[in-house]
Amino acid sequence: MQTREQDEKFLQIAIDLSLNKMNEGHGGPFGAIIVCDEEIIAEGWNQVTSTNDPTAHAEMVAIRKACNKVKHFELKDCVIYTSCEPCPMCLGGIYWARFKRVVYANTREDAKNIGFDDGHIYDEIASPHSKRKIEFCHCPSTNALNVFNEWTKKNDKIDY
């Protein structure tokens, strides 16, 4: 269990990353680190514009690096320290990786105040499909449902 002092120490490392990598031109002002047993196992920073990858947020980059390091798709005993509250995409990634804790500094409102869309995406997720700004079209398919049935019958599958 981390103390408040340990949390602040690790969070400051994520904040330092956010500043240094922004200044180096990698992308937006966001940094994240992943800690397991008091050890930093991965660092990430925003690289959206420098790598032309809209998914390259600090948290996502750090998650991919950490999983590559531990050779597993879950990070159950890990804490992610991020300079800003995760956007919905990163929040989803954090749940899929099954983190123990998330520690963050700036909020989604702070992000909105400097022009980032996080709050808008949170609103859209809560909206019914018919009211979303991107058109969502549901085309039910028996073939697609059959693939799901095949999954349930697959003997050698790895659950995640």
Place this chain on the structure above:
Amino acid sequence: MQTREQDEKFLQIAIDLSLNKMNEGHGGPFGAIIVCDEEIIAEGWNQVTSTNDPTAHAEMVAIRKACNKVKHFELKDCVIYTSCEPCPMCLGGIYWARFKRVVYANTREDAKNIGFDDGHIYDEIASPHSKRKIEFCHCPSTNALNVFNEWTKKNDKIDY
């Protein structure tokens, strides 16, 4: 503007990917393609377990490939066809890439019925931090806010 027949044709390609790549052992039963001007510019399929990457959902893989191909972090004129309604992580990725449309076959309820967590994550996103299953800890930091202020003053930044 795609017709219903065109939508069904493209969606079937995503469904075929979901079946074939599942059978080949890449991961869960999910496939996606990205279409621009009637042309398929990227394909993706779930690779979570085969690459130890919890972010390697079909839609995310396709988005990263498409952006790499067009050399831009936005896909404004594109449609994503996916064999299943996007999870919150992929939905976030879709908004950040600023797609025109999303066409999907199976629903989040169908995914839940075969053991996938999407619905749970949608619920968690809507929950206040204090009620979430992963602990979210807000540690406000003047240093972190200062980095955001630096961003607003940065002259050579690329907005996204």
